[in-house]
Amino acid sequence: MKISIKTCMILGFVSIVVIVFITTLLLSSQVLDTKNLFAISNLLVLLIFIVFSLILSLIITRLITFPLKKIDKSMKNVANGKIVDTKHLRNFTKFSELEETIDSYDLMMEMIKKNNFDLNSQQSKTEIILEHMADGVIAFSITKQVVHMNKSAQRLLQIDNAYDTFDKIIKKLNCDLDFDKIMYLPNYKSVEIKIAVDENALNIIFIPFFSNRLSPMGVIMIVRNITETVKLDDMRKEFVANVSHELKTPLTSIKGYSETIMNGDLTYQEIVRFSKVINQEANRMGRLVADLLQLSRFDYKKVSWKKMMFSLDEMAQNVCEKMQFSAREKNHKLECIINVKPPNIYADRDSIEQVLVNIVSNSIKYTPEGGAIKVYVGSINNDNAYVKIIDNGIGIPQKDLNRIFERFYRVDKARSRKMGGTGLGLSIVKEIIDGNNGTINIKSEINQGTEVSITFPTK
Ligand SMILES: Nc1ncnc2c1ncn2[C@@H]1O[C@H](COP(=O)(O)OP(=O)(O)OP(=O)(O)O)[C@@H](O)[C@H]1O
Ligand SMILES: [Mg+2]
CATH class of the missing domain: 3.30.565.10 (Histidine kinase-like ATPase, C-terminal domain)
Structure with missing residues (x-):
């Protein structure tokens, strides 16, 4: 059976009133005269009432404070990240007001559990994405400690968990970068560097990150493997240089020989010989252009095989x-x-x-x-x-x-x-x-x- 604290207080109050009333009665009938047997029995009753009041107040105090202590302990557990079941708390309280507090506490726990679940699923989603990303990601705290490093970052930078600070990683990469300068970049811009690790060309971006109140929290480092892009770019440049060179060589010959013919003073045999060279070089250019066209058809998937x-x-x-x-x-x-x-x-x-x-x-x-x-x-x-x-x-x-x-x-x-x-x-x-x-x-x-x-x- 649950009673309210109010009822308890009224009970306590009534018992005190009764004690005061009996004491007044005893005093008025001069019961404190020890020769009077009636007076002694009344004194005993008075003592019993006092003891009873004491016990009652102790019980009431305990009934109130014990569940409160339990709730306090549970709250501390919640603060330490533990999810606490509130069912057992109900067994410790006999007061309806405390029941209400436990109900509110239950509601709060439900909310915390839900938020925790959302947060955990969000966190595990983020972790899975980070772990499976081809790009390397390292997060540094404001004290330059590594707070997260994914596998791609370890693989691309060839480092392990022993590299747990910004300074260690930067030293390994042999580059000159100041953490504070990145942290306090004007307009929260990023710093980008290109380095080579083994055979790989890497593009590294450092971005400062901030709390909701825009106070600096740390730096995120994103490592991207750009080896293929660099290779393709080099190939493209080489290809253009090659095509220009291949076309320039026969063109120079054609220009030179045709100018010589135009200048006159040549024998018929010389003209025939030079014209043959011009013809050969023109054929060579024709072959080159035909080959290039064929390759470009392959590139643009325009070839239909018969x-x-x-x-x-x-x-x-x-x-x-x-x-x-x-x-x-x-x-x-x-x-x-x-x-x-x-x-x-x-x-x-x-x-x-x-x-x-x-x-x-x-x-x-x-x-x-x-x-x-x-x-x-x-x-x-x-x-x-x-x-x-x-x-x-x-x-x-x-x-x-x-x-x-x-x-x-x-x-x-x-x-x-x-x-x-x-x-x-x-x-x-x-x-x-x-x-x-x-x-x-x-x-x-x-x-x-x-x-x-x-x-x-x-x-
Ligand atoms: N049988 C071979 N013996 C020795 N070297 C070869 C042989 N086949 C190809 N090569 C080498 O490979 C290179 C590329 O051959 P590829 O056929 O692609 O070009 P190319 O013969 O120089 O010119 P193209 O075939 O376009 O007229 C050649 O330049 C040559 O150095
Ligand atoms: Mg060939």
Whole structure:
């Protein structure tokens, strides 16, 4: 049964009034005369009443303070981040007013629990995002301590948890930055630096962050890997430089020879010779522009492959026949050998022919006079069809092998240019092979020769 504190107070008040009343009665009847037995019994009653009042007040005090202490302890737990169940508190109170306090306390706990849940789910969401971000993120407190560092930051900067302060990290990165200058940047701007860590080019941004009241809280460091962008940018610059250079060389020749012809005073033979050079250089420019256009069509996915079934061995034989003339010019022996007749392949016929012509012409170009060039055709388990073009030419150094498919990449620029090469042949080959689900592999040994293997699926 619950009673109100008010009732308790009234009870206490009534008991005091009763005590005072009885005491007055006893005094007025001179009960304090010890010879009077009646008076002694009255004195005893008075004492009992006093003791009773004392006990009653002790009980009431305890009934009020005990649940209050419990509530106070629970509140301290809540302040320390613990969620407290309030059910047990109800067992400690007998007062309706305290029940109401516990109800309010319950309501507050419900709100805290809900807010805590929202906060936790928000926090775990943020943590998951931060952990799975490709960019590195480090948060520093105002005392320069690391308060958060994601895995990407550790990987990109090659640091671990031992790097727990701004100074340690900045020292490792070998850059000159002042934390306070970042913290108190005018207009809350950011500081951006570019550094290299191992093979990676990194773009690092430092941004100060603030509380709601705009007081500084710390600095966020964002680390972005820009290696690919830098590489692409370099490639673009190199490409533009290459195209300009490749066009400038024949243009200079055309301009020079045509001016010489225009100036007169030349024999007929000289005019014919110079006109031939002009024609050759114009052809070279035409080839270059055609190659560039083809590559740009690949880049913009404007190529529509006309795929059909055809026999790779027949095509290889045709290409060998076509190329016999240029092979003979350099006294090469060019042979086509069918190891096993492969099943037909499904690909763009004209493009695959362009691939074979390109590779055989490379073998002819980069093999010194009197070389041997062999074109093998076959199949492994009837699952695929392969062509292997093997020469015994100058070969390609190992260090150049993985760059050989890059646009304009030539092992020996001067030599290749002298032979009329633009350095675009193998990049076109690679695009065609990829577009027809094939694979290409190049093995080479310097001064021993080169083997180019091309494979197409047949199923
Ligand atoms: N069979 C080979 N033997 C030796 N080096 C080769 C061979 N094939 C290619 N190379 C090297 O690879 C480079 C790139 O070849 P690619 O066919 O792309 O260009 P290119 O022959 O120079 O010019 P293009 O083919 O555009 O006329 C060549 O410049 C050459 O240095
Ligand atoms: Mg070539």
